[in-house]
Structure formats: structure tokens, C-alpha cells
Amino acid sequence: MQAELAWLEWVRRAAARAARPEIRLGIGDDAAIVRPRRGCDLVLTTDLMVEDVHFLRRRDPAAVCGRRLATRALSDLAAMGAEPLALLVSSVYPPGLPAAWPRQFVRGLLQAAAEAGAQLIGGDVSSAARAGGIVLDVIGAGQAPAGQALLRSGARPGHRLFVSGPLGEAALGRELVHSARSPRTAIERRARARHLRPRARWELGQALRRSASAAIDISDGLATDLRHLCRASGVGAEILAESLCDAAGQDALDRALFGGEDYELLFTLPPGREPPAGFALRQIGRILPARQLWLIQAGRRLPLPAGGYQHWAR
Ligand SMILES: [Mg+2]
Known part of the structure; x- marks a missing residue:
């Protein structure tokens, strides 16, 4: 329990280092508060990664899984022309998973988020009831000038x-x-x-x-x-x-x-x-x-x- 609290404190501090002005409140309360820049729309996306479907625990290092999960959300924001703001991440871990895995996972995720200027503002962790694969979930939030996000629907003949x-x-x-x-x-x-x-x-x-x-x-x-x-x-x-x-x-x-x-x-x-x-x-x-x-x-x-x-x- 003590170790878990210390770990959560480490995540909170590491996430706060990437503080950006739109994040009025990051990790630590019941919810985060985000205020997009004036005149901007909030752009949201979510994505999942499942062990043995999207990655192999034997072959893909935990930090790489963290980086990839962040990248999946950041790439969706990029495709909308949005500026990345924040990530929320939730994980389900099988019983008996070594503690090093979640730590390296979060390190990889925070690194990718920091490169993009996005801040980790929340998440949750649960252990699964039975043995099984790791499940990782991300929500990405970004901002784009109101009405100017890039859509899939604007392509016309000749483009x-x-x-x-x-x-x-x-x-x-x-x-x-x-x-x-x-x-x-x-x-x-x-x-x-x-x-x-x-x-x-x-x-x-x-x-x-x-x-x-x-x-x-x-x-x-x-x-x-x-x-x-x-x-x-x-x-x-x-x-x-x-x-x-x-x-x-x-x-x-x-x-x-x-x-x-x-x-x-x-x-x-x-x-x-x-x-x-x-x-x-x-x-x-x-x-x-x-x-x-x-x-x-x-x-x-x-x-x-x-x-x-x-x-x-x-
Ligand atoms: Mg996409």
C-alpha cells in the first residue's frame, strides 16, 4: 500500500512537470479541469490496447507499450489538426504482474506525452480477477480553433x-x-x-x-x-x-x-x-x-x- 501511494505520488509529480496553461487542475482531485484556449473546440479521442492483440508482453517492452498507447491518441488528434493537451489512461493488470511493468509503461507514456506537449491528467488502475492479458485504455484531448478541425469528409475529385x-x-x-x-x-x-x-x-x-x-x-x-x-x-x-x-x-x-x-x-x-x-x-x-x-x-x-x-x- 505504501509502495502504491509512493508510486502514485511519483506519477502525479512526473505528470505535473509537463504543466500547460490549459490544464487548470491535473491529477489529484476527483477529476481534472481543462480550459481550452479562447475560441478553440475541445477534440476528444479514445483507444484501447490489449495484450496478444496489439502487443506481446514477451517482445514489446513495457515502455514501448506506453509510448505506443500515447501515440495512438496523439495520432488521432494530429489527424484532426488538433494541438495535443492531455491524456487520461486506465489499465487492467493480471494478478501477479511484476510492478516494474506498470512503471516502465507509465515512463514510456509520459515521455511520448511530454514530446507532444500533452499532460497526463488522470487515470485508473485495476487488477483483474483472473489471469489474462493486460488491457490499456487511453483518452486524448486536444484543441483546435473553433470549426477548423480537419475532417475525413472534405476530399473532392481532383484533390x-x-x-x-x-x-x-x-x-x-x-x-x-x-x-x-x-x-x-x-x-x-x-x-x-x-x-x-x-x-x-x-x-x-x-x-x-x-x-x-x-x-x-x-x-x-x-x-x-x-x-x-x-x-x-x-x-x-x-x-x-x-x-x-x-x-x-x-x-x-x-x-x-x-x-x-x-x-x-x-x-x-x-x-x-x-x-x-x-x-x-x-x-x-x-x-x-x-x-x-x-x-x-x-x-x-x-x-x-x-x-x-x-x-x-x-
Ligand atoms: Mg485515427
Whole structure:
């Protein structure tokens, strides 16, 4: 009990170090108080991570799980063009889990939150009644100028499609880490780092508020997330296979389309609008009027296969 109180006190202090003005009250009372900047909307998201579904306890260090949980929420905020403000995190732990796991988990989470300028403002912990997997839940809060958040629904025929980085590397990194195989090439080294140190694109998301017509973050794989964006906008699209990733081959293309957890942004720009400067962006295709998705590969135009991140059971 004493150890638990000391631990909660450590979390409270560590979280308070990231104090930002919109957080009127952080951890310590029955609830936190957040006052978004004048003229801003509050933007909210929630996400779950479940052991053996989203991570493997044997292979994914606890701090990496903390970082990834924060990144999932921060990436959703980025896709809305919102400035990250706060996170709330709740966890269910199986009986007998070593105390080091939650501690390292919170350290990883706080680090990712601090990088984004978000403050941990609350949460809860419970132990499960029976043996089972760890369950982790996050709520992310951000702010965006009123009425200016980026939506999925603004893409129109003729708009160009962009992504904020090469796709599929996080999935390759996950394969490397989960199979305990050492990286052999520069791309594999970068992929491993991307799995272990995911980072959401919140700076880009805010920069895109002025130029993009629609945006979504790529958490489930391009094929799935592009489908979400096109459905919300009532349009179709064609994408160029060669533009999606740096690595060659069908495996790399499959990872780019279906791998998931890239946490890059997919967005559309109307004709004549320039993408924001200072970001490594790649144009991958364009929006079409008919509600179909096409993949152009080696000069051939094929229907984009359905699929996506299905708990990595490809
Ligand atoms: Mg999302």
C-alpha cells in the first residue's frame, strides 16, 4: 500500500512537470479541469490496447507499450489538426504482474506525452480477477480553433493524395521485434526503430489545417484508412504503388497497404494549394469521382484489395 501511494505520488509529480496553461487542475482531485484556449473546440479521442492483440508482453517492452498507447491518441488528434493537451489512461493488470511493468509503461507514456506537449491528467488502475492479458485504455484531448478541425469528409475529385512518410516500416519493425531477428539493412534498422519509437505527426496535423481538405491517420494500414476517408467524402481514389514505400517487392507493398501502426497522416490537397513546407511528404495519388479505389502497379490499374490491419493475422 505504501509502495502504491509512493508510486502514485511519483506519477502525479512526473505528470505535473509537463504543466500547460490549459490544464487548470491535473491529477489529484476527483477529476481534472481543462480550459481550452479562447475560441478553440475541445477534440476528444479514445483507444484501447490489449495484450496478444496489439502487443506481446514477451517482445514489446513495457515502455514501448506506453509510448505506443500515447501515440495512438496523439495520432488521432494530429489527424484532426488538433494541438495535443492531455491524456487520461486506465489499465487492467493480471494478478501477479511484476510492478516494474506498470512503471516502465507509465515512463514510456509520459515521455511520448511530454514530446507532444500533452499532460497526463488522470487515470485508473485495476487488477483483474483472473489471469489474462493486460488491457490499456487511453483518452486524448486536444484543441483546435473553433470549426477548423480537419475532417475525413472534405476530399473532392481532383484533390491530390499525400502521406507524411514511407508506409509499412512499422509493420516490418514489428515482424523483426516479434521474431527477435536483428535488422540487416538500413531500412530494417529504421523499421525496427519505428516500431519501438512511434511518433505521431501532430506538428504536421496543425500545419495542415490551413491547406488540407481532408485527413486521417494511418493506424490500420493505408488500404483501410484510405477507404474510411473516401467513404466519408463520398469519393474514390487511385494510388501509385511505387510511391508508398522505399523498399521494393510485394512484401513491402503488402506492409504499406495492410501493415498498420505507421501513425503517418494521409491527407488531400485541393488544386493550387501547396503542402506545408518543412515536412517529408510524398504524393501518392488522387481523388476520383466514382466511389472505387484503384492501385496503379507497374503501369496496370487494379482494384485496391480490401484488407488492413486485422490484428496482424495476415
Ligand atoms: Mg485515427
